[in-house]
Amino acid sequence: MHISYVWIVIAAVIQWSFGIFWYGVIFRKSWRKLVGLSEGQWPKNLIFTLASGLVACLLLSFILAHIFAITGAILFTNGFSIGVACWLGFIAPPLFAEHVLEGRRANLFVINAAYWLLAMGLGSAILAVFH
Numbered sequence: 001m002h003i004s005y006v007w008i009v010i011a012a013v014i015q016w017s018f019g020i021f022w023y024g025v026i027f028r029k030s031w032r033k034l035v036g037l038s039e040g041q042w043p044k045n046l047i048f049t050l051a052s053g054l055v056a057c058l059l060l061s062f063i064l065a066h067i068f069a070i071t072g073a074i075l076f077t078n079g080f081s082i083g084v085a086c087w088l089g090f091i092a093p094p095l096f097a098e099h100v101l102e103g104r105r106a107n108l109f110v111i112n113a114a115y116w117l118l119a120m121g122l123g124s125a126i127l128a129v130f131h
């Protein structure tokens with residue numbers, strides 16, 4: 001099955017942009033409070049932070065595209081389901097363990113885990129249809 005690197009980039013940019021909206025608009029106040037940032041304060045090395053997020057989304061989309069090439073998934077629902085399964089198996093457990101180990105609040109885990117769940121579901125659905 002053919003893998004489209006253009007759609008890998010598109011899916012990654014969509015996931016990344018969704019992350020900016022998720023953390024910067026939807027959960028701006030609560031996320032800032034939970035990570036210890038005051039209003040108007042930005043994370044240190046903002047450009048590096050944003051760039052690393054984009055690289056993470058690119059790697060994630062690259063691997064997901066290969067999973068779809070192997071499984072032959074071509075429907076939006078199949079892609080979304082595979083993305084959710086990958087999130088449940090590969091993202092949620094280490095993210096949960098990290099939050100517990102670092103003593104972070106449950107609210108922060110929910111915000112972070114829900115972002116990755118939706119980002120993986122959306123990116124996977126896009127890649128399944130347009131790979």
